[in-house]
Amino acid sequence: MSRDRHGFSIRRRLTAQLLVVAAVLAGLLFYSIRTVADVAVEQTQDRILGAATLAIAEELRGGQDGIVIDIPYSAFSMLGALGNDRIFYRIEVNGELATGYADLPLPPTLPSGLDPEFYDSRYLGYAVRVAAVSRSVLVAGKTVPVLIVVAQTRSVQESIVAGLTNRALLLGLGFFGLAALLAVAMARSVLQPVNDLAGAVTRRGPQDLRPVKRQVPEELGPLVNALNGFIGRLSGALSRTETFIAEAAHYIRTPLTTLRAQSEIALRQTESDETKEHLRKIIRLADNTARSASQLLDHAAVIYRTDQRSDEALALDQVIADIVEAFRPSAEMRDIELGYHRPDTAVTIAADRLLIETVIRNLIDNAIKYSDELGAVEVALSAADGFARITVSDRGRGLGGMKLEALGNRFERGGNVQDVIGSGLGLSIVTEVARAYGGTLELTERKGGGACACFSLPLA
Ligand SMILES: Nc1ncnc2c1ncn2[C@@H]1O[C@H](COP(=O)(O)OP(=O)(O)OP(=O)(O)O)[C@@H](O)[C@H]1O
Numbered sequence: 001m002s003r004d005r006h007g008f009s010i011r012r013r014l015t016a017q018l019l020v021v022a023a024v025l026a027g028l029l030f031y032s033i034r035t036v037a038d039v040a041v042e043q044t045q046d047r048i049l050g051a052a053t054l055a056i057a058e059e060l061r062g063g064q065d066g067i068v069i070d071i072p073y074s075a076f077s078m079l080g081a082l083g084n085d086r087i088f089y090r091i092e093v094n095g096e097l098a099t100g101y102a103d104l105p106l107p108p109t110l111p112s113g114l115d116p117e118f119y120d121s122r123y124l125g126y127a128v129r130v131a132a133v134s135r136s137v138l139v140a141g142k143t144v145p146v147l148i149v150v151a152q153t154r155s156v157q158e159s160i161v162a163g164l165t166n167r168a169l170l171l172g173l174g175f176f177g178l179a180a181l182l183a184v185a186m187a188r189s190v191l192q193p194v195n196d197l198a199g200a201v202t203r204r205g206p207q208d209l210r211p212v213k214r215q216v217p218e219e220l221g222p223l224v225n226a227l228n229g230f231i232g233r234l235s236g237a238l239s240r241t242e243t244f245i246a247e248a249a250h251y252i253r254t255p256l257t258t259l260r261a262q263s264e265i266a267l268r269q270t271e272s273d274e275t276k277e278h279l280r281k282i283i284r285l286a287d288n289t290a291r292s293a294s295q296l297l298d299h300a301a302v303i304y305r306t307d308q309r310s311d312e313a314l315a316l317d318q319v320i321a322d323i324v325e326a327f328r329p330s331a332e333m334r335d336i337e338l339g340y341h342r343p344d345t346a347v348t349i350a351a352d353r354l355l356i357e358t359v360i361r362n363l364i365d366n367a368i369k370y371s372d373e374l375g376a377v378e379v380a381l382s383a384a385d386g387f388a389r390i391t392v393s394d395r396g397r398g399l400g401g402m403k404l405e406a407l408g409n410r411f412e413r414g415g416n417v418q419d420v421i422g423s424g425l426g427l428s429i430v431t432e433v434a435r436a437y438g439g440t441l442e443l444t445e446r447k448g449g450g451a452c453a454c455f456s457l458p459l460a
């Protein structure tokens with residue numbers, strides 16, 4: 001089946017949708033890990049920076065002569081704990097630089113409480129994190145405001161965050177990979193019941209028109225109900241067709257038989273040659289119509305049966321022998337010798353009896369019909385190369401140069417058979433059956449006059 005007929009694939013679409021969801025979740029995971037890491041690292045740096053700034057503030061001493069600023073070594077060792085960041089400081093007393101870097105950026109507003117205030121800034125081309133704290137110191141009986149500003153470059157913080165970002169990226173990718181595998185497996189398992197149902201319906205034999213009784217998931221219930229409704233209507237239509245074929249056969253043949261019988265009686269009673277001629281034409285037409293009707297009905301039955309085959313093991317030898325015997329009276333009536341060459345071993349095929357009988361009847365019928373009086377028809381059965389071969393040969397008028405390709409068409413008759421009753425459907429019925437079973441039909445002219453039909457079917 002072509003893909004165009006199928007449209008899109010639910011499995012692919014479902015997988016794609018699950019993958020998009022997985023990608024979004026993986027992205028969110030990455031982003032939140034990064035944000036949390038950023039905040040955590042900054043808070044850690046702030047704590048250390050704040051503690052160092054407070055340690056400097058605690059060492060401020062006031063007195064009569066001024067302020068003693070003694071920067072404790074512990075403050076810098078604390079800041080070095082995280083790594084090799086650069087540290088800058090600035091201490092202002094009464095708004096004037098007491099020690100440190102005069103241009104280190106000051107806080108946007110002066111810190112009021114006892115706790116340090118933190119802010120981001122740039123200094124000497126570095127991004128820095130800054131802590132500022134203010135204190136009042138008593139100098140010669142007066143309180144003097146002191147501002148302590150300590151800045152630290154952020155390279156250690158950035159490298160820690162970069163390391164964590166890499167891990168978050170790996171984690172996100174791993175999460176996505178796992179989710180992708182699960183998505184494929186999930187899409188497959190969700191569609192499994194659909195595939196199971198399709199498989200079960202496909203595996204059915206051609207004449208299995210029972211409703212589907214499998215347990216299916218709730219969502220497939222409407223589909224199975226619709227399928228069962230369809231199967232029900234189909235088998236109803238088929239059985240109506242079967243009845244119709246049988247009834248039509250009856251209603252066409254019965255009046256024709258009566259018409260023919262009445263014409264025969266009239267033919268015997270009449271004296272006028274002209275009327276006799278008319279009556280003969282009527283009888284011939286009735287025969288032709290009866291033949292056409294029965295061949296049309298056979299054709300319909302064959303088409304119906306090729307869809308609804310009930311194949312069985314057929315002993316071909318016996319099937320042919322029975323048909324040959326049934327034809328013997330009509331052959332003898334025309335003094336035609338009807339011979340059957342039986343094989344030594346059994347030839348068995350798996351096929352529908354009605355179809356095979358129709359084929360053999362049509363071939364023998366043609367051979368007898370197109371033979372002259374005192375002719376000979378030979379039927380033979382053999383098996384070779386996995387095929388059963390049925391040949392029917394006669395010494396009749398031959399094909400008149402026509403080929404099977406033309407003669408096998410519906411209603412097609414040879415140019416040399418106008419005097420014989422026929423509808424032109426026999427060979428198309430035979431071809432139909434050959435096609436249904438993977439067999440072949442050959443029809444050839446015989447050396448020395450006559451025709452030979454050969455029908456082959458695969459052996460069971
Ligand atoms: N054994 C044969 N000898 C000569 N001609 C044949 C033979 N078998 C088939 N033909 C030719 O092939 C044509 C088609 O055969 P086919 O059996 O399909 O139709 P039919 O015999 O004319 O009619 P019917 O449907 O009643 O059998 C025949 O009309 C005839 O011309």
Ligand SMILES: [Mg+2]
Nearest residue numbers: 362366426427
């Ligand atoms: Mg025929």
